[in-house]
Amino acid sequence: MKISEKNIERLLLYRRILCGLRSENVENIYSHQLARIADTTPEQVRRDIMSIGYSGSSVKGYNIIRLIESIGEFTDARETQRVTIVGAGNLGRALIDYFQGRRRKLFIAAIFDNDPQKIDRVIHGVRCYSVEQMKEVIQKNNIDVAILCVPAAAAQQVAELLIEAGIKGILNYAPVKLSLPSHIYVENRDMLLAVEKVAFFSRQH
Amino acid sequence: MKISEKNIERLLLYRRILCGLRSENVENIYSHQLARIADTTPEQVRRDIMSIGYSGSSVKGYNIIRLIESIGEFTDARETQRVTIVGAGNLGRALIDYFQGRRRKLFIAAIFDNDPQKIDRVIHGVRCYSVEQMKEVIQKNNIDVAILCVPAAAAQQVAELLIEAGIKGILNYAPVKLSLPSHIYVENRDMLLAVEKVAFFSRQH
DNA sequence: TTCACGCTGTTATTAATATAACAGCGTGAA
DNA sequence: TTCACGCTGTTATATTAATAACAGCGTGAA
Ligand SMILES: NC(=O)c1ccc[n+]([C@@H]2O[C@H](COP(=O)([O-])OP(=O)(O)OC[C@H]3O[C@@H](n4cnc5c(N)ncnc54)[C@H](O)[C@@H]3O)[C@@H](O)[C@H]2O)c1
Ligand SMILES: NC(=O)c1ccc[n+]([C@@H]2O[C@H](COP(=O)([O-])OP(=O)(O)OC[C@H]3O[C@@H](n4cnc5c(N)ncnc54)[C@H](O)[C@@H]3O)[C@@H](O)[C@H]2O)c1
Numbered sequence: 289m290k291i292s293e294k295n296i297e298r299l300l301l302y303r304r305i306l307c308g309l310r311s312e313n314v315e316n317i318y319s320h321q322l323a324r325i326a327d328t329t330p331e332q333v334r335r336d337i338m339s340i341g342y343s344g345s346s347v348k349g350y351n352i353i354r355l356i357e358s359i360g361e362f363t364d365a366r367e368t369q370r371v372t373i374v375g376a377g378n379l380g381r382a383l384i385d386y387f388q389g390r391r392r393k394l395f396i397a398a399i400f401d402n403d404p405q406k407i408d409r410v411i412h413g414v415r416c417y418s419v420e421q422m423k424e425v426i427q428k429n430n431i432d433v434a435i436l437c438v439p440a441a442a443a444q445q446v447a448e449l450l451i452e453a454g455i456k457g458i459l460n461y462a463p464v465k466l467s468l469p470s471h472i473y474v475e476n477r478d479m480l481l482a483v484e485k486v487a488f489f490s491r492q493h
Numbered sequence: 494m495k496i497s498e499k500n501i502e503r504l505l506l507y508r509r510i511l512c513g514l515r516s517e518n519v520e521n522i523y524s525h526q527l528a529r530i531a532d533t534t535p536e537q538v539r540r541d542i543m544s545i546g547y548s549g550s551s552v553k554g555y556n557i558i559r560l561i562e563s564i565g566e567f568t569d570a571r572e573t574q575r576v577t578i579v580g581a582g583n584l585g586r587a588l589i590d591y592f593q594g595r596r597r598k599l600f601i602a603a604i605f606d607n608d609p610q611k612i613d614r615v616i617h618g619v620r621c622y623s624v625e626q627m628k629e630v631i632q633k634n635n636i637d638v639a640i641l642c643v644p645a646a647a648a649q650q651v652a653e654l655l656i657e658a659g660i661k662g663i664l665n666y667a668p669v670k671l672s673l674p675s676h677i678y679v680e681n682r683d684m685l686l687a688v689e690k691v692a693f694f695s696r697q698h
Numbered sequence: 699t700t701c702a703c704g705c706t707g708t709t710a711t712t713a714a715t716a717t718a719a720c721a722g723c724g725t726g727a728a
Numbered sequence: 729t730t731c732a733c734g735c736t737g738t739t740a741t742a743t744t745a746a747t748a749a750c751a752g753c754g755t756g757a758a
Contacts, residue, residue: 292714296693300686304668318735327670330735331717338737346723346735369692378587383684385583390685394692433692457695459687463509465532473694477687479588480595482664482680484505485498487574487599487638489678490662497745523705535705536747543707551705551753700758712747719740728730 291339296363298336301326303359306352318349360393370397370429372455374446375437376406376416379461383435384412397429419449426453436460496544501568503541506531508564511557523554565598575602575634577660579651580642581611581621584666588640589617602634607647624654631658640664 305325309317319330319337326333337350342358344350371387373380376399388396399416401407407418417425425431434455438446443462450458457473460466463480510530514522524535524542531538542555547563549555576592578585581604593601604621606612612623622630630636639660643651648667655663662678665671668685 293690293694294715296690297686300689300693301670301683304686305670320735325670327672329717331719332715334736335716335738344736346737347725349735363689363693365692365696369696371688371692378590382583382587387685387688391689394688433688433695435688455695456698457691459691465506465510465530467532471698473691473698475687475691475694477682477684478506479682480592481502481505481509482682483576483592483599483638483640484568484596485501486662486664486678486680487570487576488501488505488568489498489680490638490660491570491574493661493676493678499745525705534747536749537745539706540708540746549706551707552755554705702757703755704753705755706751706753708749708751710747710749713744714746715742715744717740717742719738721736721738723734723736725733725735727732 295336295339298326298328298332299340299359299363302333302336303356303363306356306359310352310356314352316348316351317355319344322350364393368393368395369433370395370431371433371435372396372398372400372426372431372450373414373435373437374400374450375439375442376401376403376411377437380435380437381411383437384414388413394433397431398425400425419446422449423453426450426455432456434458436462438462440464500541500544503531503533503537504545504564504568507538507541508561508568511561511564515557515561519557521553521556522560524549527555569598573598573600574638575600575636576638576640577601577603577605577631577636577655578619578640578642579605579624579655580644580647581606581608581616582642585640585642586616588642589619593618599638602636603630605630624651627654628658631655631660637661638664640666642666645669 319333323330323333340358340362342355371394373384373396384396396414399411399414400419400422401416402419406416409416432455434450436443436458440462443464444466447458447466447468451472460474460476463478466474468474524538528535528538545563545567547560576599578589578601589601601619604616604619605624605627606621607624611621614621637660639655641648641663645667648669649671652663652671652673656677665679665681668683671679673679
């Protein structure tokens with residue numbers, strides 16, 4: 289079963305939307321309704337949902353609770369996945385504060401920094417460790433995802449340490465392309481480029 | 494002249510890389526070198542550069558200074574573009590602190606919030622205004638790009654106010670899809686979905 | 699002088715992705 | 729009972745983007 293990145297992004301978005309609807313006690317939804325909220329087309333929605341093997345009914349559309357479950361079965365790990373944030377600066381701290389507890393199946397288990405002021409402190413409920421302890425802590429806590437929030441100059445080096453410690457995927461907020469082995473999944477989220485991009489397209493209309 | 498989003502993203506990335514090289518006094522670069530740093534292929538690099546009408550030489554490759562200029566001519570506004578950040582919370586403040594002064598042609602001219610504690614204060618050098626003053630301040634300062642950092646529940650409403658005030662593009666960090674007129678350019682950067690996505694693909698390898 | 703080399707610019711091909719089209723089905727009105 | 733409707737699931741088409749192929753050119757070694 290092959291699934292593309294965009295596919296997954298949309299499925300995760302659908303789930304978010306569906307969870308919102310569920311809490312308003314909506315029970316069923318048609319592809320065209322979900323498409324409108326998710327800003328896509330009904331065909332795309334049906335296709336995405338088909339790709340995870342869930343089927344709706346032609347009368348009531350999709351059962352929201354069941355569909356949420358199906359997306360979860362497809363996208364989530366069986367057990368809770370553990371995540372670390374490296375770099376407890378402005379961005380890192382904002383993320384910890386925001387993230388913790390939002391997704392049942394994802395859990396921030398540790399923070400790493402190299403600033404002695406931050407090491408061994410608890411930040412928004414999560415313990416901050418020194419980079420020297422990385423391998424030990426990551427392996428002991430079975431962490432396999434890292435969010436990289438260190439300065440650009442340190443990013444490559446820290447990424448290599450993370451991989452050595454056993455990390456499988458990196459969400460990189462540092463504005464550099466990392467050069468890493470191909471079995472590591474890397475998603476770059478360059479916020480500066482994003483602003484430049486919006487600035488460009490805002491003039492094209 | 495038609496150009497795709499990915500095209501622009503790569504060009505902006507090339508520029509970032511090239512600026513770094515320029516400051517190390519590198520003068521020329523071949524497509525395969527740039528491709529390696531930008532994590533793409535030489536063909537893609539040549540094609541992207543072709544799309545903005547710049548030409549290198551088959552002997553020395555691309556002249557870095559000239560290429561930076563060409564990308565700038567293509568992507569940047571003639572005058573400095575003004576940007577606003579709405580929502581001076583954890584994320585908004587981190588962005589202000591980080592962003593200011595990093596790009597010559599982009600300038601954060603104002604912040605908006607609805608918290609009386611923040612209104613009329615200067616945050617990292619930028620004045621924070623109340624939402625009521627939005628239209629006036631945005632028009633007076635000729636701001637046309639907004640970065641949206643308000644809670645999800647407020648995002649749609651704030652986005653509509655921004656558009657009324659004359660904003661042309663929105664970089665949206667709130668985890669909701671905005672429903673807006675099609676002439677407004679919207680880029681969604683959902684950080685929670687990004688983590689979920691990395692968590693998924695980190696298991697697929 | 700000649701020729702092989704390695705680069706760019708461009709065209710051709712392939713792959714990925716989105717869009718459209720339509721068959722099948724259960725429902726409910728006539 | 730029959731038939732039109734509106735939905736899903738699936739197949740077909742179109743569009744877009746990435747990859748590969750190659751012609752043209754200046755260079756430098758033979
Ligand atoms: N703040 C933002 O809004 C923002 C926006 C876009 C991109 N970024 C990027 O995100 C990253 C972090 O930004 P920030 O504003 O939080 O920076 P920051 O300076 O506030 O924080 C960086 C943190 O990383 C730690 N650090 C530095 N070197 C380290 C190392 N080798 N190992 C471990 N920890 C190390 C520092 O001690 C500090 O706590 C940077 O790469 C920045 O370019 C930030
Ligand atoms: N902090 C993060 O790392 C993070 C990560 C992912 C997404 N986000 C998203 O970014 C947004 C902001 O996150 P945050 O952590 O900075 O939240 P926050 O609560 O710290 O800040 C929100 C700010 O928006 C202001 N605000 C609220 N309603 C407003 C309104 N109607 N008009 C103007 N201002 C208003 C508040 O006064 C506050 O200053 C949220 O939508 C959040 O989901 C944040």
